Amino acid sequence: MKLTTKQLTLCAVLTAMALALSYLENFFPLSLAIPIPGIKLGLANIVTVFALYALGPGQALLILIGRCLLGAVFAGNMNALIFSLLGGVTAMLVMIVLSRGKWLSVYGVSIGGAAAHNCGQVAAAVLTLGNTAPCYYLPILLGVSLFTGALTGLVAACLFRALAHTGLMRG
Amino acid sequence: MKSSPKLRPCLWDGLVVLLVVVLAAACALAVWSRGTGAGDLTAVVTVDGTEAERILLKNFPDGERTYSGNGYTLHVCLADSQGAKGPGLYVADADCPTQDCVHTGTISRAGQSIVCLPARIIIRLEGGTVDKDAPDMVIG
Numbered sequence: 151m152k153l154t155t156k157q158l159t160l161c162a163v164l165t166a167m168a169l170a171l172s173y174l175e176n177f178f179p180l181s182l183a184i185p186i187p188g189i190k191l192g193l194a195n196i197v198t199v200f201a202l203y204a205l206g207p208g209q210a211l212l213i214l215i216g217r218c219l220l221g222a223v224f225a226g227n228m229n230a231l232i233f234s235l236l237g238g239v240t241a242m243l244v245m246i247v248l249s250r251g252k253w254l255s256v257y258g259v260s261i262g263g264a265a266a267h268n269c270g271q272v273a274a275a276v277l278t279l280g281n282t283a284p285c286y287y288l289p290i291l292l293g294v295s296l297f298t299g300a301l302t303g304l305v306a307a308c309l310f311r312a313l314a315h316t317g318l319m320r321g
Numbered sequence: 322m323k324s325s326p327k328l329r330p331c332l333w334d335g336l337v338v339l340l341v342v343v344l345a346a347a348c349a350l351a352v353w354s355r356g357t358g359a360g361d362l363t364a365v366v367t368v369d370g371t372e373a374e375r376i377l378l379k380n381f382p383d384g385e386r387t388y389s390g391n392g393y394t395l396h397v398c399l400a401d402s403q404g405a406k407g408p409g410l411y412v413a414d415a416d417c418p419t420q421d422c423v424h425t426g427t428i429s430r431a432g433q434s435i436v437c438l439p440a441r442i443i444i445r446l447e448g449g450t451v452d453k454d455a456p457d458m459v460i461g
Binding site for chain 1: 325326327328329330331333334336337338340341342344345346348349352353367369370371418419421422424425426432433434436437438439441443445
């Protein structure tokens with residue numbers, strides 16, 4: 151993949167934003183309301199949805215992998231890497247497929263991605279623990295993904311509306 | 322911009338929501354209705370993928386137990402059997418960074434589990450269901 155300086159800079163800025171959002175969501179611990187391991191708002195997915203439409207699947211995937219790797223390094227927890235990678239890549243693949251059709255809005259794509267992210271994370275938990283017990287949480291996680299996915303979609307839609315007048319993404 | 326997304330929810334989004342709801346319902350049916358065996362309520366503790374202990378809740382030693390895995394320790398206690406939920410287990414304290422196991426609270430029904438990902442410990446309840454084939458009463 152060949153990137154121009156502008157594209158590379160944009161990818162770096164979006165990766166940094168995704169990392170910042172991942173850190174920010176620690177201040178809104180959803181697990182206090184719904185005590186399930188790994189449950190969170192998925193704010194970093196806003197960047198993924200935005201990058202998917204604005205830059206295309208290739209660069210969106212680069213940003214995602216960069217965010218997962220750097221997030222694990224900064225947190226000093228390489229065990230968490232398999233969770234974020236498997237969840238993130240599953241969500242990305244589903245969102246690529248859903249966004250291809252053009253008939254879904256950013257909300258539908260985002261909800262599909264959030265649900266896929268939870269499926270990927272439960273799969274990572276099953277692989278890590280060597281036990282199918284984490285599947286017990288999947289129905290609840292899928293239910294919650296309807297709300298977190300809609301929230302991510304709403305923020306992404308606001309972002310696209312705001313940027314439509316700036317011409318920032320042109321070229 | 323590579324492609325312009327639709328920014329307002331449309332009917333097709335409802336199909337995605339429906340699919341997720343159907344998937345959640347199918348998972349709930351498959352996972353939550355899974356038989357966990359008859360007999361007394363038993364705690365099955367798995368550490369790092371291998372079953373470490375299997376204890377009947379009524380025999381839970383001194384009402385508390387400690388489990389360690391991956392460098393973290395969980396302090397598990399027996400919940401008050403006089404409570405509305407009946408006997409159960411909860412993690413009173415743990416030194417894991419996420420504390421999800423502590424926030425899970427009390428589990429009291431067969432099939433429920435407390436999962437601590439950092440410690441790689443799973444505490445799952447089994448049994449506790451009425452054996453349909455068992456006799457109602459033994460006389461004589």
